[in-house]
Amino acid sequence: MSIARKGKDLLRRVALTVNGTRHELELEPRELLVYVLRERLGLTGTTVGCDTSACGACTVLVGGESVKSCTMLGVQAEGFEITTIEGLATNGDLHPVQQAFHEHHALQCGFCTPGMVLAAVSLIESGGATDEEAIREGLEGNLCRCTGYHNIVEAVAAAAGVI
Amino acid sequence: MAVTETRETFVGTSVKRREDASFLTGRATFIDNLTLPGTVYMAVVRCPYPHARIASVNLDAARAAEGVVAAFSGADLAEDWKGSLPCAWAVTEDIKMPPHFPLAVEEARHQGDGVAVVIAESRALAKDAAELVEVDYEALDATADVERALEDGAPLVHADLGTNECYVWKLETDGVQAALDAADVVVTRRYVQPRLIPNAMEPRGVLAQVGPTGEATIWSSTQVPHILRFALQIVLGIPEAKIRVIAPDVGGGFGSKLDVYAEEALVIALATRLGRPVKWTEERSENYVATIHGRDTVHELTFAATKDGKITVVKSEAKCAMGAYLQLVTPGIPLLGAWIYNGPYDIPNYSVTFTGVFTHTTPTDAYRGAGRPEATYVLERTMDALAAELGIDPIELRRRNFITEYPAELASGLTIDSGDYHASLDRLLELLDLDSIRSEQTARREGGDTKLLGVGFSTYNEMCGLAPSRILGAIRYAVGGWDSATIRVQPLGSVQVVTGTSPHGQGHETSWSQIVGDQLGVALADIEVLHGDTAVSQLGMDTYGSRSLAVGGVALVHASEKIVDKARQIVSHQLEVSADDLEFADGTFRVKGSPEREMTIQAAAFQAHSAHNLPDGMEPGLEATATYDPPNFSWPGGAHAAVVEVDTETGDTRLVRYVAVDDVGAAVNPMIVEGQVHGGITQGIAAALWEEAVYDEDANLLTTTMTTYLVPTAAELPSFETDLTETRSPTNPLGVKGVGETGTIASAPAVINAVVDALSHLGVTDMQMPATPERVWRAIQEVEA
Numbered sequence: 001m002s003i004a005r006k007g008k009d010l011l012r013r014v015a016l017t018v019n020g021t022r023h024e025l026e027l028e029p030r031e032l033l034v035y036v037l038r039e040r041l042g043l044t045g046t047t048v049g050c051d052t053s054a055c056g057a058c059t060v061l062v063g064g065e066s067v068k069s070c071t072m073l074g075v076q077a078e079g080f081e082i083t084t085i086e087g088l089a090t091n092g093d094l095h096p097v098q099q100a101f102h103e104h105h106a107l108q109c110g111f112c113t114p115g116m117v118l119a120a121v122s123l124i125e126s127g128g129a130t131d132e133e134a135i136r137e138g139l140e141g142n143l144c145r146c147t148g149y150h151n152i153v154e155a156v157a158a159a160a161g162v163i
Numbered sequence: 164m165a166v167t168e169t170r171e172t173f174v175g176t177s178v179k180r181r182e183d184a185s186f187l188t189g190r191a192t193f194i195d196n197l198t199l200p201g202t203v204y205m206a207v208v209r210c211p212y213p214h215a216r217i218a219s220v221n222l223d224a225a226r227a228a229e230g231v232v233a234a235f236s237g238a239d240l241a242e243d244w245k246g247s248l249p250c251a252w253a254v255t256e257d258i259k260m261p262p263h264f265p266l267a268v269e270e271a272r273h274q275g276d277g278v279a280v281v282i283a284e285s286r287a288l289a290k291d292a293a294e295l296v297e298v299d300y301e302a303l304d305a306t307a308d309v310e311r312a313l314e315d316g317a318p319l320v321h322a323d324l325g326t327n328e329c330y331v332w333k334l335e336t337d338g339v340q341a342a343l344d345a346a347d348v349v350v351t352r353r354y355v356q357p358r359l360i361p362n363a364m365e366p367r368g369v370l371a372q373v374g375p376t377g378e379a380t381i382w383s384s385t386q387v388p389h390i391l392r393f394a395l396q397i398v399l400g401i402p403e404a405k406i407r408v409i410a411p412d413v414g415g416g417f418g419s420k421l422d423v424y425a426e427e428a429l430v431i432a433l434a435t436r437l438g439r440p441v442k443w444t445e446e447r448s449e450n451y452v453a454t455i456h457g458r459d460t461v462h463e464l465t466f467a468a469t470k471d472g473k474i475t476v477v478k479s480e481a482k483c484a485m486g487a488y489l490q491l492v493t494p495g496i497p498l499l500g501a502w503i504y505n506g507p508y509d510i511p512n513y514s515v516t517f518t519g520v521f522t523h524t525t526p527t528d529a530y531r532g533a534g535r536p537e538a539t540y541v542l543e544r545t546m547d548a549l550a551a552e553l554g555i556d557p558i559e560l561r562r563r564n565f566i567t568e569y570p571a572e573l574a575s576g577l578t579i580d581s582g583d584y585h586a587s588l589d590r591l592l593e594l595l596d597l598d599s600i601r602s603e604q605t606a607r608r609e610g611g612d613t614k615l616l617g618v619g620f621s622t623y624n625e626m627c628g629l630a631p632s633r634i635l636g637a638i639r640y641a642v643g644g645w646d647s648a649t650i651r652v653q654p655l656g657s658v659q660v661v662t663g664t665s666p667h668g669q670g671h672e673t674s675w676s677q678i679v680g681d682q683l684g685v686a687l688a689d690i691e692v693l694h695g696d697t698a699v700s701q702l703g704m705d706t707y708g709s710r711s712l713a714v715g716g717v718a719l720v721h722a723s724e725k726i727v728d729k730a731r732q733i734v735s736h737q738l739e740v741s742a743d744d745l746e747f748a749d750g751t752f753r754v755k756g757s758p759e760r761e762m763t764i765q766a767a768a769f770q771a772h773s774a775h776n777l778p779d780g781m782e783p784g785l786e787a788t789a790t791y792d793p794p795n796f797s798w799p800g801g802a803h804a805a806v807v808e809v810d811t812e813t814g815d816t817r818l819v820r821y822v823a824v825d826d827v828g829a830a831v832n833p834m835i836v837e838g839q840v841h842g843g844i845t846q847g848i849a850a851a852l853w854e855e856a857v858y859d860e861d862a863n864l865l866t867t868t869m870t871t872y873l874v875p876t877a878a879e880l881p882s883f884e885t886d887l888t889e890t891r892s893p894t895n896p897l898g899v900k901g902v903g904e905t906g907t908i909a910s911a912p913a914v915i916n917a918v919v920d921a922l923s924h925l926g927v928t929d930m931q932m933p934a935t936p937e938r939v940w941r942a943i944q945e946v947e948a
């Protein structure tokens with residue numbers, strides 16, 4: 001298998017906005033968005049937990065919707081506004097979902113947390129977090145191995161105002 | 164009248180975690196977030212076959228590829244290894260311990276066995292070039308089946324041993340056979356417990372930097388930085404004193420990072436050769452074959468009992484998969500359960516035999532519970548089988564056999580210091596409302612409903628708080644079970660706490676600050692807890708086996724006592740009163756009868772450092788270290804119940820309720836305790852209903868992703884109902900026992916007992932884990948046929 005690498009002619013110029021900051025990058029076409037965020041922009045809050053788009057650890061908001069950033073190429077993010085975990089708090093104040101995760105002990109090792117928080121933000125903002133069952137179904141793309149989800153569901157319900 | 168301020172204690176309260184902020188804002192220090200200037204990246208070429216002879220390795224194309232710095236075969240690096248990757252537990256004198264080097268040279272023995280490495284300027288280039296490595300394999304016969312591996316003519320994992328039998332270990336009291344012969348009833352059951360993949364959300368990773376005089380720093384996603392440090396000397400020959408191991412934020416372990424792995428030695432060897440930092444990040448697909456697995460046992464369990472249900476014998480014979488090599492604790496994992504085959508029950512005659520078996524699979528080692536879930540599963544399943552045999556209610560049978568007097572000396576030789584199994588079970592039944600479940604169960608059965616209800620129980624105990632060093636020595640474990648704490652009160656009163664434990668999600672920074680805050684009477688905000696760096700924490704035995712609080716937490720108390728003692732001498736000297744005339748409470752020393760004469764411990768710390776006016780001969784500074792070796796294991800216990808709904812048409816089983824009542828001794832932080840219980844029971848439930856590493860007949864792993872292995876999501880699980888009963892451990896001053904593994908130990912048998920209960924009226928008496936829709940459906944078809 002021969003994958004074209006480097007070489008100026010193969011790089012694509014891409015403009016994307018991450019956490020409110022516009023970046024112009026020259027990307028290899030094969031670079032996944034998650035690695036663009038982590039390795040090009042140094043935003044390591046977005047973690048990588050698998051290589052089959054199963055775990056959801058790398059979930060970010062693209063145009064306000066939750067996306068597993070390993071399922072998207074960096075070049076596909078052209079023109080989008082992206083929010084990562086680093087951009088969720090405003091002026092040092094935690095987003096209500098971040099705050100609820102802290103209050104409800106919804107994280108232990110913290111590795112799935114950025115993706116889980118952003119998936120929850122998206123679920124709540126889309127109006128999908130209507131009750132416990134809807135929250136559980138809505139988060140099924142995001143795996144956590146520490147919490148058994150109990151406190152995550154409580155935190156999301158609290159942030160959504162449904163408990 | 165003097166007013167005495169009473170300050171609430173921190174221990175026992177649900178203080179919110181100080182760890183959370185960095186994870187919630189994306190500023191964690193997981194290994195893959197760290198790089199150093201000049202870092203190069205390692206990719207490992209892994210054998211795709213379960214068993215193969217390595218005829219040749221051609222690295223020419225890889226070495227010529229873009230960005231490649233170097234590439235090495237196993238043979239190329241053979242001289243770098245001064246010793247095998249260590250196994251610390253030679254469980255018997257005649258155990259077979261084949262060597263295990265970081266890369267295979269002539270023969271690969273499981274899928275994922277490392278064969279070569281490529282080092283390149285980026286992760287992607289290393290991976291590209293690894294695909295250009297040409298390995299000429301000659302595939303050999305293999306087996307992943309513990310029973311087949313012991314048959315004559317089975318493919319041998321290590322041909323020179325002439326057998327796949329690694330060891331036979333036995334613990335038996337006198338009179339077992341006589342008691343079996345005299346019994347009214349004997350029940351024997353066979354159980355297959357599947358192989359499990361730990362699936363810590365953070366895959367492993369390592370980064371190493373080696374200086375010009377051989378001083379090595381390694382950042383590793385490890386649970387055991389201290390053990391890793393001396394293991395690396397064994398493998399690499401670098402003196403331990405020149406090795407610094409840093410475990411930064413570690414994204415879960417569950418035992419899978421309680422190990423010494425090939426890649427940890429490889430990155431140091433390569434960083435030494437190349438003079439550049441070398442980093443490796445495991446991909447999940449690699450994790451499924453290159454990080455240890457758990458369980459994979461076949462048990463035969465026998466109970467003998469009287470007609471009225473008094474159990475007189477427990478006898479277990481188990482074949483336990485080791486995998487292809489012995490990792491750090493592989494052969495000892497079954498032994499961690501060896502003393503709890505009686506569980507919370509008083510059983511006078513005891514026999515446990517383990518046969519360790521090599522198979523052509525990823526090595527097994529500690530996975531949450533480690534030996535104790537295996538024991539509890541066969542015990543609690545057989546309790547229900549015996550109850551059915553005798554026509555006694557399963558709850559009543561358990562009650563008739565509970566240990567009720569403490570200290571309880573067990574037939575197996577250990578002593579349970581405390582517990583109250585009836586109390587946990589009583590509380591469980593209060594929460595459960597069993598009568599209404601049974602009515603609903605009956606109504607559905609009588610109404611011909613295709614969705615049947617079942618309720619299953621598990622009453623359990625465990626042996627944790629690993630561990631008294633003398634006992635570890637007696638059972639041939641190579642290292643000690645103590646832990647350490649250093650407390651340093653700084654001149655201006657802030658407190659540094661250095662612990663030998665190495666948390667990776669457990670919240671030690673929060674809980675340890677609560678303990679020290681109470682002991683020294685200082686505010687939580689004044690306390691900083693440091694861990695996970697052998698340059699900072701020189702002494703420690705790390706985090707596994709639900710040991711951290713019951714060992715490392717107790718060390719904090721003893722170090723605090725030394726601090727208070729020294730501060731008392733300083734205050735006594737400065738206030739010119741006898742040390743015996745000083746009372747210490749809430750962080751302040753006060754003169755008895757003259758409480759206005761006082762000095763805080765933080766003020767004493769300033770005096771200790773200015774050293775202008777210390778007692779003659781006293782060394783400046785206010786710092787103390789304590790190492791604590793527990794005199795006994797700790798013994799949590801409790802009662803769990805699962806309620807399941809089984810669809811008789813599809814075999815689909817849903818967990819409807821899960822109720823857990825645990826006695827973990829004193830709870831330092833009830834919020835964190837509850838979180839540990841949630842996570843623990845989820846891993847046991849997952850083993851009961853979904854998770855299984857499936858191999859084909861030729862030992863190829865078929866469940867190679869989190870999706871096919873069925874790591875559960877929120878959608879499959881209910882919310883849990885949990886509570887605590889408390890008997891304080893008299894063994895340690897905190898009264899604590901440990902909570903990391905209780906849920907995993909207790910939950911799998913409760914769930915399977917519930918599945919069997921749902922179908923018992925149809926004649927179903929057994930169900931193998933995991934109770935997949937296919938297994939459940941087939942069980943129903945078989946009894947209906």
